[in-house]
Amino acid sequence: MKYNQSNGVINSPAIPSISIMFFAYNLVQTRPVMTDDMAVEYLEKLQHIQVSCDHEFYVELWMSALTGLAEECDKTSTGRVQHTLLWKSFVLVKLPSLIEKLELKKSNKFKNGNLLYSEENKYDCHECVINQLFGFKGLINACNQLVEDDIFQAADITVDILRVCLNRKLVRKEFVNRFLELEYEIDGGDTVGLTAGNILDDPSRQIIDHLVSTATTSFLHQESRVETIFKLMSEWSTKLEVAPLATLCRSLMDVPTLLDIIHLYRHPSEFISSLERLCNTWVSKADSKESLLHDYENFGTIFLFLISVIDRYEFHKNIKDVLHDDEGFCYKWLIQSGSTYDIDSLDQEKSIITRLVSTLSDASQEIPEDLIRISPRSLIELSPTIFKEALKKVVTEDIEIAMINLEPLFTHFVKPHMSYALIGVCQSLCDDILFKGKSSISFKVLNRLILEEAFPNSIIKLIGNKLLSIFDIISENGSLPSIEDTENIIRNKIAKIMMVPNWRNTKHPAEKLYYRFKMMFKSIIYGGRHKPSLIYEILLSENYFNNDINTEYEYITGNGGAANNLFDEFIINPSSWLGPHHLDIELFRNCLEINGPRTFVDLIVEEVLSAGKKGMGIRAAELGASLLTLPIYYTWNEYLHPKTLIKIFFMDFLPSILEKKIDMYTQSYSIGIMTLSILMMIKKDTQNIGGVDVSIDEIVGINNNVDGTNDILMMDAIISEERVGSMEGVGGTKVEIEDFTKFVLSIFKQDRDNADSDNIDSKVIQNGSKKIDDKVKNESEPKLINGPAKGFIDALLIHEDIVPELKSLVNK
Structure with a gap:
């Protein structure tokens, strides 16, 4: 059934x-x-x-x-x-x-x-x-x-x-x-010549752009086009051919969603590994100054593309997994990007920064040949310090005069062969603004750079969120000047380049995430298409919007006005709470990361129990099981992996739920369906898929396999060593059906043992024969199996083979 x-x-x-x-x-x-x-x-x-x-x-x-x-x-x-x-x-x-x-x-x-x-x-x-x-x-x-x-x-x-x-x-x-009106034949393959071999023979900008543009719309050939892009990336990276590789990277950055499409089929790290090697080792072999500057421009494009892929998929959180050379330039730059140096502490190679500051600050001087040939890696690393030293020279001047004196520096750095190095400069300026506010010269310099037409859009995409956050922080500080007109221009430019959707523009305090989770969960289980007003009424009926919450949190809305309470914005603009889809994975992912695994599991259980009272427990159970078994957050942190979430559910929640928190059969049944789905997912069943052996254990345990990295733990997620001794090291968490037997089935065994003991002690002698008094008989039956956990048992018995011991325990 x-x-x-x-x-x-x-x-x-x-x-x-x-x-x-x-x-x-x-x-x-x-x-x-x-x-x-x-x-x-x-x-x-x-x-x-x-x-x-x-x-x-x-x-x-x-x-x-x-x-x-x-x-x-x-x-x-x-x-x-x-x-x-x-x-x-x-x-x-x-x-x-x-x-x-x-x-x-x-x-x-x-x-x-x-x-x-x-x-x-x-x-x-x-x-x-x-x-x-x-x-x-x-x-x-x-x-x-x-x-x-x-x-x-x-x-x-x-x-x-x-x-x-x-x-x-x-x-x-x-x-x-x-x-179809006309006969349609099976497609015979790509016939327009967009193969890796053809493009390697003629790597023109036109054919590369055509490859990238058709990869998004030619759905019959999309997989082959993606494969071609990977082959080109690998081939050009291996041969250190920066000119065609930069053209490909530039085309991919112009269509950012193509990266997501590509990564429907291949892991992003396959891009990163080849590009990392090139960025760490490449040296220009150009003879002329013009060719050299063109090479540096191409290198900068490739470097920014590599950083954009890492940023887009938040690989900076798993940096040891995606970058394999921890002594290489890329790894070292990422862990200290935006850092500045004290000139006195620099070695001989870096001490040329003094000459660079002097030369770049004077428009009348030509840059010497030896400074032009400085490695682009050194330029990226030293640029924040160059700006720091340049700002020191003008710090005592009037701010307007200082900006005029800095103009030659800006002119040099926005040139294509140097502009890529501004990524670290902007990060350093942002940090300085956070400490000194809008009155600092750093704020003026940052505005000047971003408003420059030649400023790379790829850098704005990388630091746009940070810039907007800084503007929000300094604008809300009453002691600082009011928002300037240039700020609005910058905001609009950033939003346009980043293509920020309207639903993301609204700021949400951290506390609101908890209630957005509840709204999203209910929106999904009640059909996913209900009007937001109905979801609001459901939440009102469950007293989520109580007076304590309403009066405790006041915040500034996106329109600049103060909201009366935490949920006013939901009434005005429900889509800002529920996201772009009625099922928004990002919202659940943020809740897991910010609130931690215990709170995440607790929220799921609470919603499943609540839905069980209203006849929607099955849909809630399906959603709960999906959230616990499918990886929604890829990180080396094992405490956010499905295996850990399932183990927390088995150990810390199921026993107490079954014994204390169930009031109705439908609640118990809903929790049973959720548990059944989880058990069937973690059941070891290695099968052969097209010649590849894969176990479902690899899915619920999926992670980025960062060996030896276990430095950061969410305090909310630390599990007591007394209860889980095996949860040590990355990948150390194991979850099996035996865990369910140990932590959950044991309470049923105890319940049965107690019932059997009471049954023996309650026998009375009547007319020389042993009989059990009906009242005592009812009292001596298993209180859990025949009580609140009845629905839980019924649900698990739908697939009797999952926990064979359960059937024998019930029929005993």
Whole structure:
């Protein structure tokens, strides 16, 4: 029996399972993404948990992906166009690829088990899925509402789906031709010459730009285009050919979402490793000054691209995992970027900074040949100190005169062969502004640099969030001058370059994250499409917006006015709380990182218990299990990994919930479904996927494998050594079904033992024979098994093979 049917919950294909929905959204919104083998293994487990037939499962999978695409297409902001590209790539490339690999795995199982596998049955299944999918006209039409510009043209998503399914051999040609006016043949491959070999022979800017632009829109060839980009990156990095490599990096930075699309298929670290080697070792071999400056400009482009990839995916938190040479320039710069030096402490090579300051501060002087040939790595490292020393010279002058005297320095540094070095300068200036405020000359210098037309946009993308935060801090300090007109210009420039969506512009105090989590959770389990006003009413009914909270937190809204309480902004602008999607992985990820694993698990359990009272416990259980088993945050910190979250749930929450916090059968059943899903996910079941052995244990334990790094622990996440002695070192946390048996099943065994003991002691002699008094008999039954945990037991017994001891314990 399906667990959703056994609890009186009917799933409609129009509202996919939350578990499937969460899987799809997590693949799109989380970087780096899990490998295809892991994703296929997770999908197979998910189908087994839900006892779904292939047809039903695939319909829900497609519906989940199309829902995400429809939500993006519904956005009116042009800044969301790039995000629509990512979702369309998932729908038309990534998802069909996963389905194809899942079918391959199923066919291998049939063959290995000497069972008959029918290709006809596969075709029939997927053609039936497509027929039903196209019946949801509202959803299909929503996916066709694309923004018409240079990237998009209005198209029918059904045609694209048919084409990709035919190319993946999921449907038959005759089936596709029934939908199309003209006959469509299976695509024979890339015929426009955009192969790695052709581009290596002719690495022109035009052909590289064409490769990058078509990689986002040519969905039938997207995987091959991505593979070509990787080959070019590796080849040019190995041969230290900076000119074509810089052209490729520049094109990729112009289409930032392409990086996310690329990393639907490959891990970002595959980009980083080859670029790291080049940035650490490259030396120009140019003979002429012109060629040398052009080489330095190209090197700067490559370096900024490398830093932008690290920043985009927050690899600075796992720096030892993505950069392999901890003695190299890239690693050392990242851990001390923006640092300045005391000139007296510099060695002979760095002491030339004095000459650089003197030369660059005088527009009439030509830069000597030996200073021009300074390594770009040295320039990046020394630039913050150059600016520090230059500012020292003018610190006693009037600020306007000082800015005039500094103009030659600005002129030199915004030139293409030096501008990349401003990344460290801007970071140093930001730090100085935090200490000295807007009245400092550092603030004027930073404004001057950013407003310069030649200032690199790539640097603004890297430091934009920091700049906006600094402006917010110094503007809210009443002792400092009011906001200047230039600040608004800078804010607008930063927002335009970074393509900051409107929903991110609102500032949220840390306390608000806790309640945004609750709102998002409820929005999802109550269908995900309810009006925000209804979610607000639900929260009011549960007394989340109590007087204590309302009066305790007052904050400044994005419009500059003071809100009456913490939730006023939700009433005015609900989307600022609920994010761009009704299922926002980033919100959950932030909650895990900021609040820690214990609070994160506690919030999930609380919401599942609450939903259990209202008949929505199954959807809540699916969401809870997904949050605990799928990696939503990639970090070396093992205390934020799924294994740790599951272990906390088993050890610290389940026993107390079952014994003290359950009032209704439906609550108990909901917690049981959540536990069942987790147990089935962590069950050791190593299978062969297309020739690759993968265990689900690799998914719930997924991390960045930073060996020997365990320096930073969230204090809220430290688990008592007395209770968990094995949680030592990275990757030391292990979670198995035996943990459930040890920490949870033991309380049922104790309950049964107590009942048996009471039963023996309560026998009375009547008329010379032993009988058990009915009243005493009821009192001596297992209080937990036949009481609040009854629903929990029933849920687990849906799959009796998961915990065999449980059935024998109940029937004892």
